[in-house]
Structure formats: structure tokens, C-alpha cells
Amino acid sequence: MSVLVDRDTRVLVQGITGHQGTVHTIQMKQFGTAVVAGVTPGKGGSVVEGVPVFDSVRDAVAKTGANTSCIFVPAPGAKDAVLESVDAGVRLCVVVTEHVPFHDMLVMYPYARSKGTRIIGPNCPGIGAPGKAKVGIIPNVVFRPGRVGVISRSGTLTYEIVNGIKEIGLGQSTCIGLGGDPVIGTTFVDALPMFESDPDTDALVLVGEIGGTAEEDAAEYVRHQFTKPVIAYIAGRSAPPGKRMGHAGAIITRGKGTAESKVAALEAAGARVARFPYDIPQLVVEAVRSARR
Amino acid sequence: MVKLAEWQGKKVFRSYGIPVPRGEVARSPAEAERLAREGKVPLPCVVKAQVLSGGRGKGGAVRFPNTPDEVREATADILGLEFKGEKVREVLLEEKLPIVRELYVSMTLDRSQRLPVLISSAQGGMEIESVPDGSIDRQVVDPFPGLTGYEKRSVSKQFGLTPLQARSVGGVLDALWKIFVQEDAELVEVNPLAIVGDGVVALDAKVIIEDDAAFRHPEFAEVRDDRTELEEIAREKEIAFVQLDGNIGVIANGAGLTMATLDVLKEFGGAPGVFLDLGGTDDPKKVSEAFLLMARAEPAAVFLNIFGGITRCDTVAKGLVEAMGQVPTSERFPLVARIRGNNEAEGIQILRAAGVTAISDLREAAQAAVEAARRRP
Numbered sequence: 001m002s003v004l005v006d007r008d009t010r011v012l013v014q015g016i017t018g019h020q021g022t023v024h025t026i027q028m029k030q031f032g033t034a035v036v037a038g039v040t041p042g043k044g045g046s047v048v049e050g051v052p053v054f055d056s057v058r059d060a061v062a063k064t065g066a067n068t069s070c071i072f073v074p075a076p077g078a079k080d081a082v083l084e085s086v087d088a089g090v091r092l093c094v095v096v097t098e099h100v101p102f103h104d105m106l107v108m109y110p111y112a113r114s115k116g117t118r119i120i121g122p123n124c125p126g127i128g129a130p131g132k133a134k135v136g137i138i139p140n141v142v143f144r145p146g147r148v149g150v151i152s153r154s155g156t157l158t159y160e161i162v163n164g165i166k167e168i169g170l171g172q173s174t175c176i177g178l179g180g181d182p183v184i185g186t187t188f189v190d191a192l193p194m195f196e197s198d199p200d201t202d203a204l205v206l207v208g209e210i211g212g213t214a215e216e217d218a219a220e221y222v223r224h225q226f227t228k229p230v231i232a233y234i235a236g237r238s239a240p241p242g243k244r245m246g247h248a249g250a251i252i253t254r255g256k257g258t259a260e261s262k263v264a265a266l267e268a269a270g271a272r273v274a275r276f277p278y279d280i281p282q283l284v285v286e287a288v289r290s291a292r293r
Numbered sequence: 294m295v296k297l298a299e300w301q302g303k304k305v306f307r308s309y310g311i312p313v314p315r316g317e318v319a320r321s322p323a324e325a326e327r328l329a330r331e332g333k334v335p336l337p338c339v340v341k342a343q344v345l346s347g348g349r350g351k352g353g354a355v356r357f358p359n360t361p362d363e364v365r366e367a368t369a370d371i372l373g374l375e376f377k378g379e380k381v382r383e384v385l386l387e388e389k390l391p392i393v394r395e396l397y398v399s400m401t402l403d404r405s406q407r408l409p410v411l412i413s414s415a416q417g418g419m420e421i422e423s424v425p426d427g428s429i430d431r432q433v434v435d436p437f438p439g440l441t442g443y444e445k446r447s448v449s450k451q452f453g454l455t456p457l458q459a460r461s462v463g464g465v466l467d468a469l470w471k472i473f474v475q476e477d478a479e480l481v482e483v484n485p486l487a488i489v490g491d492g493v494v495a496l497d498a499k500v501i502i503e504d505d506a507a508f509r510h511p512e513f514a515e516v517r518d519d520r521t522e523l524e525e526i527a528r529e530k531e532i533a534f535v536q537l538d539g540n541i542g543v544i545a546n547g548a549g550l551t552m553a554t555l556d557v558l559k560e561f562g563g564a565p566g567v568f569l570d571l572g573g574t575d576d577p578k579k580v581s582e583a584f585l586l587m588a589r590a591e592p593a594a595v596f597l598n599i600f601g602g603i604t605r606c607d608t609v610a611k612g613l614v615e616a617m618g619q620v621p622t623s624e625r626f627p628l629v630a631r632i633r634g635n636n637e638a639e640g641i642q643i644l645r646a647a648g649v650t651a652i653s654d655l656r657e658a659a660q661a662a663v664e665a666a667r668r669r670p
Binding site: 023027075076098099100101102103105106107109110137138139141142152153154155156157158159160163180182183187207209210212213214217233235236237238239240243244245246247249250275276277278 | 558
């Protein structure tokens, strides 16, 4: 078992003919993912890295049985790409695209949910389950099959942390980069139950950032409903209020979204909170060890 | 964030039917005096600095002159101000209205509910942060079907309005909703919304347009903002660049990693001065633009933290050396690079050969950066 992706995952890449789309199609295939189709309107009939390209998601799904979409379409077209996948019956949309207006998410998210499609992202590195499938852009080298789950609002920071778990001799069950935007399709609270019920996950690493209250909400869930050990880290402790730190979501406004409040909430929920990213692997080792006892 | 000045926000309000006071913008004392003399702005009037920070009343940035001469003097005083670090370039002259009560309404995003939220309070006129939580009402608004009649009635009831006033408030709320959606706003705030006779008037306007939606709103392209000059240049080059108080420049790829790097630097006694997030790119052109931009911020040292995942570290290192070469000798800064991931040994070798302090351990590298900054006067 793994979370959201497995050996039955059949990926279609929206925006496959762009630079990013092509580069990551190669990477996903090298990971062992079944990339079965690409979609770029107007380029139907061509082939990219051995993957047939279609004009529409509907065609791609009908011909290839794709059930998961990885979206690289530039921001102005991202909403349309998601809606197209939702209407074609795709179950999971991983939106890698950054700078998608949150107003577009306010439309996409409820629509997708009403049709039973899950969105991950936007502005996210995607999801990977070593030995099974990867949808998105997390580097292949950081993965190693194992029993630690990872959910994160960051991108490259996630790679570091996932890599750290590998280097200390453990591996991952599933890693999900949720994205750093103000409105995302899958939050910590949405993802936690999936890891709770995943028999292949023994411990969970939660990587948060300043801004919003997603980590506080997660802490509330962890406290009452999550039984596995949680190791957490919050980036941005030294960020000043009112300054947007790269991500549209990472900003302390109106006294809300501070690292202190998130760390306190997670600690109160029983999570081991790392002060720095390099402290995480050791905490994971300890958590796994004490859980086995 | 595209923050509109008050007068720009009021222009938007007017176009959506929200009543605002009669007013004119002036950029010099003489212009203000003329507007008053010609009756374009009725006297007595209000003169308000057009700045993006709040608290203008207390800060002497709002005046109430009675004659054209007083208008000129008040404008001269306000235009001479530097308000919370921002130079005042414009004033808004407005008619003074007989205010009965001051209310608060705004539309913004509730991130955790993933829905817009209508916020209202009968205690308008002060910063909403200082209003007790029990006096603030929040209603999430579902984009489908949009703001409903009962939601508007609930606000009017909370305000205790006459039927005519309630109708006027209802119109304002409808407009807030439309502005929020159609203008891709992050925040539309009316504070205070004044009761004047049987109706209401928006005495202030705070409108923030979402940056990511700016491509749909070329009309706001020229809006000035509270970014520094370098932050403005960075924005044009699509580099996430934030100026902070310290003297160490930080460059990393990804916002989370960049923030974590700042945290680590601070732990070892460093003071981050610039946050520069390269994003997912390893495009050599962008890296050298980032370096040139960083040089202009005159950091005592620069700490670069790169995780090479898909791109190999040696490729990244070659790009860095090239980018450093683009920076004029006089503007060069001591560079400490922490580089980790694919082909990291080769990457470190290339950097060291070029005179860069290259270390793969984050702690050691951070300490080296703090040390390098300390050695610099």
C-alpha cells in the first residue's frame, strides 16, 4: 500500500511538450511510473519520449486509461487544464504550475471535490512512492523504499529532508509536497488520514512553513486522531511579519501564521519538533525506534 | 501584492456603485489650493496622505482645513512627511460629511476553509486588529451561489440599521463581493463605512489585488507598491527577493529552503539581509541576474544554499562560477556555498578552484558565512 499513487497509477502529462513537461516525463519514467499519455492542444498525434500526445484529456483517457494527471500548463491556463481533467474523470490532479491565482483555485477546488477528483498543489513538487510511482518533480535520487511518510508545504526543502531520511538509513512510504500557495487542493488535514490508514507508514514527517493556520489545524488532528509518531519542522522562524517569503502563502499577517504558534501547537499535540532541518533524520530514527518498542 | 492607494481604491469602489465622498487628488500645495478655490472640493474638507500604511490620523497625515489657504498649508505639511518610511507624494482632498456612526466591512480569503469570508463589525474606524474578537462577525461565502440575501441581512441586523440604511449596506456588500471576484482581490476593506443620513459612504478604501492574477489586470500595472527599488527590479525579473535588516545575503532554490537557511544563519549569530529565492530554475542567465541583483544590495557576505536534485551539483557549480564572473570586481562579495546532492564532490571542487568557500554540511557552511560577514567591515 501507499498513499494516492501505486502500481495502478497511469499518468497523463498536461503540457508534456514544454521544457519542464518533457524533462519530468523522462524523470517520472525513470522512476518506474507508467506515463501513458501527454496532452497539448494542437499537438495531438506527436510522440514525446515514447509517450503518445493527444489534443484533449478526454481522448487521452479514452485511449490510454490514464487516471492521474500531472499538470505543467502555465498559470493562465492551469484552471482550464484541471477542469478538463476533472470532467474527463481523472481521479488525481497534481498541479506543478506556480503562480496560479488563488481565485482560480476557489473555483477548481470545490468543483473537483464535487466530482470526486483530488487536487494536489498548485505550486507543488507532487507525490512519490518509491518502488511504485512518482507524479511531479521530486528528484528520483532522494527516494528509497521504506516506512516513513512525508507531507510538506515546501519544495526543495522537502527534497533535502527526504534525502536526509534516506542518508540516515531509512526510507519513505509516500512523500507528498502539498504546495506553498494560500489555497491548495490537499492540506495536511486532508493528507493525514491517508497516512493514518496506510499500513506501510510507521511514522510521519510534517514540514510546515510560516503563514496561514494549516499546521495548527494539523496539530489539532494529530492530537485527537493520529496514532503514529509525528516529526515536524517549521521553516521561517526568523521571518519578519508582513514580508512575503517567496511563496504567496508564506507571510505572517495580522499576528497569525507565526512559527512559534505552529511549533507550540505541534508540540502540544505530541509531535517531535525539529529546530533545524538537519535535526529531522535523527528524530525520525528515535521516533521509529520508540514506536517499535 | 498590488496594494492600491486610497484614491485608486475609491475609483474602483465608485465604478462598482459604492458611495464615496466627493474628492480630488493633489500632488502639490498649489494644486490643492486651486481645487478648493474652484469649488472642486467643498469646504471644510479633509486632506489625507496617500500612503499604504495605516494609522494616518494619529500620525498627522490627515488634516481638516476650512479655507483654501489652510488647504494649501495642510497639503504642504503632509507632502513634506515621510510616513512610516514612505514619502508622501499625493494627497486626497475630500468633502467632510456629517457622520452618524462608523462601521467595518471587508471581503478576504479564509485560507483554512478555502473560501472567501465576509468580515463585519459595528466598531468601525479603528484598525480591525484592535477590535475585540466578540465584536467581529465572520461569514464564509461560497463562490457558488455567491453572496446571499440572508448573509447580507445578518450583517445589517448586527449593525442595527434602519431599512433604508440596510438597503444601502446591502448594496455595498454586493459590490464588495463583485470587486473581490472580478478584480481578483486579496482584500477589499471599507473602514470606516460611515452612516450618513439614510445611507452609507465609504470613507476609506483598501484594495489589494492578487499578484498572481496581475496578468488579468493590466490596468493596475503601474500601481506603486511598498517594495524597495531592488525588490521592484527583482519582481520584473521574476526573482523572489526580499530585503531584511541584516548584512548576509541568502540565495537558495525554493522558498522553504531559503527560509530554513535564514533560520540556520540566525542560529549561528548571522543577520540575514536579503532573501533571494531562485525558485526551481538553474538557468545560468537567471543565476547571474540574481548575483548582480545581490551585489547591488551590498551584502557583507553571501550564503548560497543549493540542493542539486534533478540538476547535478557540478552543473550548478559551473553556472555559479560563471555568474560570479559577471559581477564587476568592485562589487564582488565573499561567497560561501553549501552545495548538496547529485555529484556534490565534483561541484565542491569546481567552486573551490574558483576561490569560493564550498562546504556540504549546512551547519559548517552557515558558520563560515557568519564568519565571512564578520571579517568584512
